[in-house]
Amino acid sequence: xxxxxxxxxxxxxxxxxxxxxxxxxxxxxxxxxxxxxxxxxxxxxxxxxxxxxxxxxxxxxxxxxxxxxxxxxxxxxxxxxxxxxxxxxxxxxxxxxxxxxxxxxxxxxxxxxxxxxxxxxxxxxxxxxxxxxxxxxxxxxxxxxxxxxxxxxxxxxxxxxxxxxxxxxxxxxxxxxxxxxxxxxxxxxxxxxxxxxxxxxxxxxxxxxxxxxxxxxxxxxxxxxxxxxxxxxxxxxxxxxxxxxxxxxxxxxxxxxxxxxxxxxxxxxxxxxxxxxxxxxxxxxxxxxxxxxxxxxxxxxxxxxxxxxxxxxxxxxxxxxxxxxxxxxxxxxxxxxxxxxxxxxxxxxxxxxxxxxxxxxxxxxxxxxxxxxxxxxxxxxxxxxxxxxxxxxxxxx
Amino acid sequence: xxxxxxxxxxxxxxxxxxxxxxxxxxxxxxxxxxxxxxxxxxxxxxxxxxxxxxxxxxxxxxxxxxxxxxxxxxxxxxxxxxxxxxxxxxxxxxxxxxxxxxxxxxxxxxxxxxxxxxxxxxxxxxxxxxxxxxxxxxxxxxxxxxxxxxxxxxxxxxxxxxxxxxxxxxxxxxxxxxxxxxxxxxxxxxxxxxxxxxxxxxxxxxxxxxxxxxxxxxxxxxxxxxxxxxxxxxxxxxxxxxxxxxxxxxxxxxxxxxxxxxxxxxxxxxxxxxxxxxxxxxxxxxxxxxxxxxxxxxxxxxxxxxxxx
Numbered sequence: 271x272x273x274x275x276x277x278x279x280x281x282x283x284x285x286x287x288x289x290x291x292x293x294x295x296x297x298x299x300x301x302x303x304x305x306x307x308x309x310x311x312x313x314x315x316x317x318x319x320x321x322x323x324x325x326x327x328x329x330x331x332x333x334x335x336x337x338x339x340x341x342x343x344x345x346x347x348x349x350x351x352x353x354x355x356x357x358x359x360x361x362x363x364x365x366x367x368x369x370x371x372x373x374x375x376x377x378x379x380x381x382x383x384x385x386x387x388x389x390x391x392x393x394x395x396x397x398x399x400x401x402x403x404x405x406x407x408x409x410x411x412x413x414x415x416x417x418x419x420x421x422x423x424x425x426x427x428x429x430x431x432x433x434x435x436x437x438x439x440x441x442x443x444x445x446x447x448x449x450x451x452x453x454x455x456x457x458x459x460x461x462x463x464x465x466x467x468x469x470x471x472x473x474x475x476x477x478x479x480x481x482x483x484x485x486x487x488x489x490x491x492x493x494x495x496x497x498x499x500x501x502x503x504x505x506x507x508x509x510x511x512x513x514x515x516x517x518x519x520x521x522x523x524x525x526x527x528x529x530x531x532x533x534x535x536x537x538x539x540x541x542x543x544x545x546x547x548x549x550x551x552x553x554x555x556x557x558x559x560x561x562x563x564x565x566x567x568x569x570x571x572x573x574x575x576x577x578x579x580x581x582x583x584x585x586x587x588x589x590x591x592x593x594x595x596x597x598x599x600x601x602x603x604x605x606x607x608x609x610x611x612x613x614x615x616x617x618x619x620x621x622x623x624x625x626x627x628x629x630x631x632x633x634x635x636x637x638x639x640x641x642x643x644x645x646x647x648x649x650x651x652x653x654x655x656x657x658x659x660x661x662x663x664x665x666x667x
Numbered sequence: 668x669x670x671x672x673x674x675x676x677x678x679x680x681x682x683x684x685x686x687x688x689x690x691x692x693x694x695x696x697x698x699x700x701x702x703x704x705x706x707x708x709x710x711x712x713x714x715x716x717x718x719x720x721x722x723x724x725x726x727x728x729x730x731x732x733x734x735x736x737x738x739x740x741x742x743x744x745x746x747x748x749x750x751x752x753x754x755x756x757x758x759x760x761x762x763x764x765x766x767x768x769x770x771x772x773x774x775x776x777x778x779x780x781x782x783x784x785x786x787x788x789x790x791x792x793x794x795x796x797x798x799x800x801x802x803x804x805x806x807x808x809x810x811x812x813x814x815x816x817x818x819x820x821x822x823x824x825x826x827x828x829x830x831x832x833x834x835x836x837x838x839x840x841x842x843x844x845x846x847x848x849x850x851x852x853x854x855x856x857x858x859x860x861x862x863x864x865x866x867x868x869x870x871x872x873x874x875x876x877x878x879x880x881x882x883x884x885x886x887x888x889x890x891x892x893x894x895x896x897x898x899x900x901x902x903x904x905x906x907x908x909x910x911x912x913x914x915x916x917x918x919x920x921x922x923x924x925x926x927x928x929x930x931x932x933x934x935x936x937x938x939x940x941x942x943x944x945x946x947x948x949x950x951x952x953x954x955x956x957x958x959x960x961x962x963x964x965x966x967x968x969x970x971x972x973x974x975x976x
Contacts, residue, residue, distance in 0.1 A: 323867050344873040356864035360886045369882075370872035417872070 272334030279329035304472035308614035349418035500607035513600035529599030557655035563631035566646035732941025760925035772899030783854035805848025
């Protein structure tokens with residue numbers, strides 16, 4: 271077990287493509303860190319540099335107390351789980367797990383006990399004599415995990431290990447991997463493009479875009495205090511609702527007009543974000559999460575809340591909540607960040623609407639709103655997010 | 668596929684009639700188009716390939732031993748031709764053939780595998796040029812260069828007689844060069860289909876390049892190794908044009924060269940045909956045996972289960 275430190279790590283390919291730019295991350299001993307971002311953001315390249323499968327163009331990479339920039343993968347004392355599992359097809363499960371130990375000329379009896387221990391941990395016992403092609407996707411995934419943990423390395427690297435599994439299995443393996451990591455307390459670097467995995471698994475999340483680290487912190491911190499529009503839009507499902515508003519100074523403090531509605535910004539919020547006042551008379555990007563809106567007829571302290579009146583475009587009853595889609599008459603926020611997010615959504619399967627600005631709110635299941643209804647929506651002003659529409663940065667101080 | 672669709676179409680057309688009866692009704696025309704035709708082609712191909720084999724086997728058993736007395740089915744059966752063959756130099760030639768063919772096939776397989784691994788896995792200066800020149804060089808048959816090769820080996824024979832004319836080693840060396848290009852290309856294509864994740868995974872597990880090559884890649888490319896080995900063996904054991912220029916001494920001849928000697932003389936060629944045929948039959952045995960042995964490795968889908976899928 272060891273800490274991993276990336277200090278101004280860069281990766282530039284020979285064709286000039288700059289995949290990772292000045293990446294600084296300090297990963298504590300035993301920490302589970304998730305590198306997340308849309309495809310092509312450099313997260314896999316960063317992981318492959320830590321693994322020793324890619325050269326580091328500049329910067330230093332330290333594992334434990336050794337600088338390992340020029341060390342071969344096999345001397346770094348790390349194990350990696352590949353997206354494709356990369357099991358050796360001609361070896362049985364047991365041989366797959368034991369291969370790394372055999373290469374290290376470990377004692378036969380020691381190999382046996384270790385393989386057995388790993389197999390017990392991952393419930394692979396009855397499968398040890400099978401070949402990879404006789405296993406299901408989830409079982410193969412477990413074997414790949416087994417191969418990593420049996421070596422008892424200083425660091426686990428995982429490159430989208432769950433993306434080849436179906437949704438149900440993914441949820442189950444997500445919990446299993448998190449559990450194994452907690453039991454072993456091995457420093458783990460986990461790459462994914464799925465923000466749910468990032469939110470649920472990591473002690474900390476590092477969100478990357480175009481080779482640049484956007485924000486590094488606890489998942490809840492990224493969710494509640496995104497540093498910029500990209501983080502706000504990437505973390506959370508559904509993504510944060512955004513619209514362009516105008517900041518006005520009034521007697522009671524500061525108000526933000528969103529289309530036809532005017533939202534009074536509470537004093538506590540302006541106090542926490544002193545810079546907000548300087549935007550008076552200017553446009554600003556306003557964000558709100560879906561759960562911070564409620565059917566006004568059901569909301570507690572609804573009287574004190576700001577309201578939007580709109581018609582419901584679509585409802586999705588999920589049982590525990592009703593997801594309500596509705597148009598907002600304030601213009602959409604368009605920045606580099608939102609374009610990048612949209613591109614990412616297109617590569618995935620999330621539908622992107624091009625008709626005006628559609629917001630999504632999660633109502634309590636007791637709400638009776640249906641498609642086409644006129645509805646009053648109460649907004650929790652305390653939970654508004656403000657971003658500079660030019661730079662995309664969060665407005666704080 | 669066509670089978671099922673035509674059947675279901677018939678079923679649909681005839682409505683409620685049971686399918687058994689329907690099949691009987693349309694038996695003649697339908698059967699020939701579905702099965703009979705392919706059987707006919709198969710039988711023709713079989714006849715075509717069996718005819719020469721049968722003729723040679725018959726000739727080898729013909730006690731008279733002349734070409735003019737040989738028939739498709741032997742009138743009389745005896746092993747006299749085999750007897751005379753083994754009393755002569757044939758055992759020596761046969762041994763030479765086996766040694767040359769096995770070593771040439773084995774060594775070229777190994778060298779090509781190493782070359783293919785490098786071309787498939789490493790990125791280095793001159794990789795493309797190397798691949799292209801290999802392709803170009805192997806486009807010309809080796810026999811085109813026979814004069815140059817002859818002159819080179821004339822020189823070599825004077826300096827190092829051990830690998831010169833009339834030696835198995837010299838001929839093996841020559842065969843190796845000839846097979847390398849095409850084998851490397853063939854193998855590189857196959858190596859490219861082995862996911863690179865496997866190499867990387869083995870590297871993370873602590874394997875060196877050589878361990879990746881020998882422990883992970885080689886077992887997975889067994890089919891292509893078997894094929895190149897087999898082709899190399901057949902090519903070398905049957906090779907005649909170069910061998911006859913190279914091997915002039917009776918001791919050093921391969922079976923192909925030696926057997927040709929039996930029928931080369933216009934005066935004796937009719938008389939020795941039985942012996943020649945017997946030699947040809949025996950020479951086919953190792954090839955067939957090797958093929959039977961390697962058959963089990965020539966199967967696809969060895970990488971199934973390695974990665975997603």
